[in-house]
Amino acid sequence: MGWDFSERAYRGQRWAARTALAAAGLAVLVPLFYGGLSGVLMLVAGAAGLGLSAVAVWWTLTLRGPLRWAAAVVALALPAALVALFVLFAATLFWELLASVALWTLAVWSGRYALRGTGSTRVRVMRERKAAPPRRPYLIMNPRSGGGKVGRFTLKEKAERLGAHVVLLDPDQHQDVTALAREAVAEGADLLGVAGGDGTQALVAAIAAAYDIPFLVISAGTRNHFAMDLGLDRDDPSSCLDALTDGVELRVDLGYAGDRPFVNNASFGAYAAIVQSPSYRDDKIGTSLELLPDLLSRQQGPRLTARAAGTTLDAPHAVLVSNNPYRTDDPFGFGRRDRLDAGVLGVLGVRVDSAAEAAALILDPAPSGLTILTAPHVVIEADRAEIEAGIDGEALVLPAPVHCRIIPRALRVRVPRKRPGVPQRGPRLDWRRLRKLAATVGRTAAPRRGPFS
8 A cells, every 4th residue: 555645745735724724813813812902902993094094195196285285194194103003002012912923924834835736826937948149139228228227237348249239229319219120130130139118128029029039138227127027137237138148038928009019018097197297207296296186086087998808997097907917916026927928918907986995995805996807808998089008117199999919928038047037926825725725624635646546
């Protein structure tokens, strides 16, 4: 008789799930038990404070004049008061709260261990392919991108030493990077690369995809979200050039909003309208505060309708369509994408029409004003002929309706073999699944299989 390794693994997962549930319960009960009524009141005060802070922020964004500044003071003062209150409470229950933190840490670790390896929690890594060094690489560089990163890291000199042909954009002239990329392909380029912002990256990436030649991302932009999700080093753009001599290839998706390509996202609604303002680049906060009251109260801006995967979003204040979905259930990884080759668009829609709905976004685990889904195709409609859009940080106006689509694995991206990589998150803590796993008994928890069974 042999060992059933599958059963042993599932037995460990069951006990880990039970440990997680027990530790999570004790983490809540310990401070409440020792704190008594004051502990319960602290929880109530914390929830109420979060809700009132959300209301105050909403009023700060939608009102003008003295009422706005009063709401802003409340929005700042409430969290500070809550922190002070919790510090005083913690001083009287120091060891109990320390034990609560330790129990919660145990609950999180045990819960993720229990869910590790289950089918719905696995995050697949993008597949790498070996790639021969290019013979005629062609790189476009913006000297002012990212506050002058190109010059600070002497990218041009290193690229030329590695055999690349480099074109420096003239910051004082509007140059068509797509035309430059097409000319490079016509001259025999077998790799296109860009040192610039994500908007410029997307334009050249579309040309590389159209001609099925590799594309090189150089993280010399301001935020470099695309480079981050490719696992590149955003602090040292020159390291991206190592892909010219020791690189691997990734196949990733490319998004389109109408005819405009995007590597990160296309935004519609309030934010897209704000970035259209000429004053936004020099005064982001002031411009936003000036325009938001009319945008959020629907006195300005288009009335949008978004349709995706059989779901209709009626009159959202903002819609974000992304090239693959962003993490939304991990506070430490929010704004990241686990992969760029899943072949679906991420859709995030927000509608908040009152202070109460603003509070619900914070307190309600599933607020009605927040929609998160995935779809291969998204349609953005409006009550006017044109829609403002922010596409990879670039302010544009597109004809309505805007059809957003994704082309799976259209882009061949060349990256260094040795790079920081994308941090892999652990399984999402799904307490419902943990309860089901903990409740299973004996061999009903695992399939009857094993190498010796």
